[in-house]
Amino acid sequence: MPKTKITPEFVLQRINEARIKEELAIPIYASHIKQTMFWSGISEDKQEKIIASLKVLESDSMKHSKMLKVVYNNFLKYSK
Amino acid sequence: MKKRKPIFLLLLFLSFVGLVFYFAVRLYIFFANHHGILNITISLFLLLSESHSILHSLGFILGLIRLRKKGVNYHRRAKLDLNNLPSVSILVPARNEPLEVLELTFISLVSLDYQNKKLVFLDGSDHEYKKANSELAKKYNIDYFYPLTPPRSKAEIINQYLPQVTSKYLSVFDADQNPLPEFLSDTVSLLEHSKKIAFVQTPQLYSNLHVSPIARGAALQQSIFYENVCEAKGESGAMFCCGTNFLMQTVVLKKVGGFDENSVTEDFATSVKIHSLGYRSIYYNHVRVFGMAPETFPAYLKQQFRWSAGSVGVLRRIFLDSIHGKLHLNIAQKWEYFLSATYYFVGWSFLVLMLCPILFLLFKIPSYFANPYLYLGTFIPYYTLTLLTFYATMKKRHYQLKDVFSGIIMGSLSYPALIQSSTAAIFGRKSTFVVTDKRGTGNLSFWKLWPWTVMIALNIAAITNGLFHLSENYYAIGINILWCTYHALLLSRVFKLNRRPQAEKNQVLNYT
Numbered sequence: 396m397p398k399t400k401i402t403p404e405f406v407l408q409r410i411n412e413a414r415i416k417e418e419l420a421i422p423i424y425a426s427h428i429k430q431t432m433f434w435s436g437i438s439e440d441k442q443e444k445i446i447a448s449l450k451v452l453e454s455d456s457m458k459h460s461k462m463l464k465v466v467y468n469n470f471l472k473y474s475k
Numbered sequence: 476m477k478k479r480k481p482i483f484l485l486l487l488f489l490s491f492v493g494l495v496f497y498f499a500v501r502l503y504i505f506f507a508n509h510h511g512i513l514n515i516t517i518s519l520f521l522l523l524s525e526s527h528s529i530l531h532s533l534g535f536i537l538g539l540i541r542l543r544k545k546g547v548n549y550h551r552r553a554k555l556d557l558n559n560l561p562s563v564s565i566l567v568p569a570r571n572e573p574l575e576v577l578e579l580t581f582i583s584l585v586s587l588d589y590q591n592k593k594l595v596f597l598d599g600s601d602h603e604y605k606k607a608n609s610e611l612a613k614k615y616n617i618d619y620f621y622p623l624t625p626p627r628s629k630a631e632i633i634n635q636y637l638p639q640v641t642s643k644y645l646s647v648f649d650a651d652q653n654p655l656p657e658f659l660s661d662t663v664s665l666l667e668h669s670k671k672i673a674f675v676q677t678p679q680l681y682s683n684l685h686v687s688p689i690a691r692g693a694a695l696q697q698s699i700f701y702e703n704v705c706e707a708k709g710e711s712g713a714m715f716c717c718g719t720n721f722l723m724q725t726v727v728l729k730k731v732g733g734f735d736e737n738s739v740t741e742d743f744a745t746s747v748k749i750h751s752l753g754y755r756s757i758y759y760n761h762v763r764v765f766g767m768a769p770e771t772f773p774a775y776l777k778q779q780f781r782w783s784a785g786s787v788g789v790l791r792r793i794f795l796d797s798i799h800g801k802l803h804l805n806i807a808q809k810w811e812y813f814l815s816a817t818y819y820f821v822g823w824s825f826l827v828l829m830l831c832p833i834l835f836l837l838f839k840i841p842s843y844f845a846n847p848y849l850y851l852g853t854f855i856p857y858y859t860l861t862l863l864t865f866y867a868t869m870k871k872r873h874y875q876l877k878d879v880f881s882g883i884i885m886g887s888l889s890y891p892a893l894i895q896s897s898t899a900a901i902f903g904r905k906s907t908f909v910v911t912d913k914r915g916t917g918n919l920s921f922w923k924l925w926p927w928t929v930m931i932a933l934n935i936a937a938i939t940n941g942l943f944h945l946s947e948n949y950y951a952i953g954i955n956i957l958w959c960t961y962h963a964l965l966l967s968r969v970f971k972l973n974r975r976p977q978a979e980k981n982q983v984l985n986y987t
Contacts, residue, residue, distance in 0.1 A: 408616070412585055415615070416656075420586035423579055423653055427765035430682040434698075436873030 403474040410467045418460035425449040483867060484543060490860040491536050497857035498529050504845045514841040517834065524827040527820055532861045534814040538707025539868060550757060553667035555660065560591040561667065562642035563659055563722070567617075568597040568629045569650035571604055574611060576651050576767070581615040584648070589659035594618065597636055599626045629718070630734035630741035637733050640725050649719040651767040652679070658763040662722040665757055673754035674723035676714050677761065678705065681768035687976035688881075689775050690768040695874070695882030697768070701760070702872050709758025713750065713804075713811035718742035720764040727754060740785020747789060747812060751796075751803045772973045773919055779889040780896045783819035787900035790816030821886065822893025829930055829962045832955035836937035847950045884968050891926035918973045927969040934963035 428449060432442050505522045508515055555561075565584055569577060577596075584594050594617040598608050605621055612619040620639075626632035633647065644666060648654060658677070665675045678701035681694035708714040716723070718741070727749055728734070735744035746756070769775040793812060796802040804812065834840045869879050921928075941956045 411616075415582055416586040419582045420656075423582060424655065427653065427682040430684060431680060431765070434873055 403470070406470060406474075407467065410463055410470065414460050414463040414467065417456040417463060421456040422453055425453050484540075486860065486864055486867060487536055487540055487543075489856075490864045491533075491540075493853075493857040493860045494529055494532055494536070497853040498526070500849060500853040501525055504850070508841070510841060517831065517841050520827050521831050524824040527817070527824040531814065531818060531821075534810075535704070535707075536861075536864060538704065538710075539864070541710055542706055550665055550759065551668045552664040555664050555667065560589065561644060561663055563589065563592045563663065564640045564642040564645045564725070565592055565594050565659075566597055566633060566636065566640075566645060566647050567595070567650060568599060568632050568647065569608075570599040570626075570629075571601060572650040574607055577608070577611060579653055580648060580650055581611065581617055583653035583655075584617070585615050586656055587654060587659050588656040589663070592659060593642060595620055595636065597622075597632045599629070599632045628736060628739070628741065630736045630738075630745075634733035634736065637729065642725060644722050645725050645728065646722045647719055648764070649766065652719050652764050653766070654720070654764045655762075658720075659722070661761070661763060662759060665759060666722060666724065669755075670724075671753075671755055672724075673727040673749045673756055674716055674721050675757040675759050676705070676709075676717055676721045677759050677763050678702075679717070679720055679764060679766045680762045682765045683767045683770065687770045687974075689772055689885075689972050689976070690770045691878075692881045692885035692972070693768040693775055693778075695878050696885055698872075698874065699869065699879075699882055703868050705758045706760050708811045708815075709756070709760070711807035711811050712755040713808040714756045714758040715746035715812070715815065716742040716749075716756070719766075727752075738785050738788050739781050740789065743785055743815070744789045744792070747793060747802075747804070750808050751801075753803065770976045771918060772969070773917065775885070776889060776892040780892040783822070783893045784896035784900045786816045786819050787897045788903075791901060791903060819893050819897050822890040822897060825887050825890045826894060828958075829934070832958040832962075833933050833937040835955050836941040836952065836959065837933075847954075884965055885972075887965055888927070888969055888972065918975050924969060924973065927966050931963050931966045934959040934966070938963070 429446055432445065435442070437445070501522060505518050508518050565587075567577075567580060567584070581594075581596075594615075596608070596612040596617050596619050598605065598612075598619065598621050600608060609619045609621070620632075620636050622632055622635050624635075626635060644663060646659070646662075662675045662677065666672055679697055680701075681690060681697060684691045684694050705714055728745075730752065731745060731748040733745075734741040735748065738744035750756070769778050790813070793802060793809075793816065802809075866876060866879055870876075937959045938956050941952045941959070945952050945956070
């Protein structure tokens with residue numbers, strides 16, 4: 396993989412990808428995991444704890460997504 | 476896979492012995508039959524059907540025996556240099572898929588934690604979908620490819636794009652498959668270990684289980700295949716490509732001329748060519764991708780039809796290539812491909828096993844019956860031990876008994892589709908490629924359920940007639956009444972499975 400020149404566009408793209416992951420991908424993974432957890436063999440009370448943790452993760456991801464939006468906008472503003 | 480406990484090995488051994496013993500007794504019963512041409516013919520069909528079940532039970536047991544020595548994570552990996560990662564092209568071929576399904580996949584692909592990747596959407600959709608699809612791809616910075624000529628198959632559109640692939644590896648995901656972030660970092664390190672490994676296949680795990688009993692049953696069937704059967708194939712170096720959720724060396728795919736466009740299971744057919752060149756494949760039994768099961772009975776049947784047509788079609792070509800000396804597979808690979816390709820004759824096998832007790836109860840054909848002690852003394856141990864083995868392997872992976880039966884029932888009920896497709900394929904007639912409709916095409920009308928309703932009616936008629944004549948031969952008639960009852964109950968599940976699934980809310984994602 397050739398060394399990539401760090402340009403503002405490169406940084407913005409990476410921030411965007413991080414936002415996609417936080418805002419959109421995490422809920423997708425969480426949904427899949429919740430749907431298939433009954434096959435894990437984990438006891439029901441532990442499953443409930445995991446689901447609760449996933450909800451916390453989803454909530455945190457939304458906050459991260461908002462922070463990344465601020466970072467994106469600030470970077471865009473100050474890189475001009 | 477952890478090492479097996481001694482009691483499980485004992486169960487495997489007893490199942491093997493029970494199976495061999497029962498088969499020997501069945502052969503004896505057949506060759507001892509001198510009751511006329513009609514009896515012999517029906518007995519032959521029954522023997523062939525039971526042989527099919529015995530063969531695949533044997534394949535399953537031998538696979539488990541081979542796996543007993545393997546520990547967890549026995550695949551060797553190369554260490555990846557994060558500053559010099561091998562390039563990977565990720566292809567998503569799709570045709571007329573709902574936007575919301577595509578969008579979930581695009582989000583998952585963008586979120587892969589592997590940097591040196593190129594994402595390409597191969598759009599084989601009709602023209603009216605083109606604008607929306609291209610805009611969606613652009614939204615996620617995914618390259619968009621729309622062929623000049625409409626592709627007739629997934630293989631064709633991939634092959635049309637293949638000359639443009641310059642990356643070291645390529646990966647294909649179906650439109651409804653959502654990979655986890657570590658998919659590429661896990662699989663690339665496996666392929667980097669040796670150039671002799673052509674591709675690594677990972678399992679499909681359906682997560683839309685709660686939508687319908689069809690989705691749940693289909694998920695169970697897939698689990699049986701991916702949890703146990705594929706591990707055994709991988710251990711033999713005969714794991715075939717499943718068309719999605721895999722990583723392959725680009726140079727190998729180009730060496731075999733791309734995916735085989737003459738088969739509706741292009742992945743299976745191409746795998747034979749790749750293995751014939753001396754390459755190996757790996758099955759990486761860790762879920763790294765979530766997908767969607769067919770949610771309706773028609774969609775499930777279409778899927779089974781395609782897989783059956785493709786696999787049996789490849790069997791025909793494997794046979795012809797073997798005769799002409801074009802096939803260069805080792806014994807283990809030939810055995811595994813033979814098992815995979817012949818599996819779909821299970822439709823015929825099930826039909827014959829259903830018809831035989833009906834013929835006996837209605838028409839007294841065959842007119843003889845094996846010694847009850849000999850038959851039951853070998854059949855019950857064989858059947859019980861095989862079922863116990865099967866259940867024990869699934870229980871180790873946390874599946875319940877009802878789940879196991881759910882998968883078995885689903886497989887049995889697809890018999891009309893399997894009969895139609897396998898018959899066409901064995902005579903070299905091409906079946907049309909049909910996209911599996913994950914969003915549901917509703918249900919089959921009552922009249923279209925005739926393969927099941929007619930068999931249910933015949934079973935009921937046979938049971939009724941049998942009850943009237945039970946006193947003539949309690950044992951022979953009683954056994955066959957039990958079989959007819961079992962088949963009727965199994966077939967009656969079709970009415971529940973044919974119901975429309977609950978409507979889903981469409982998830983429209985607005986990302987700005």
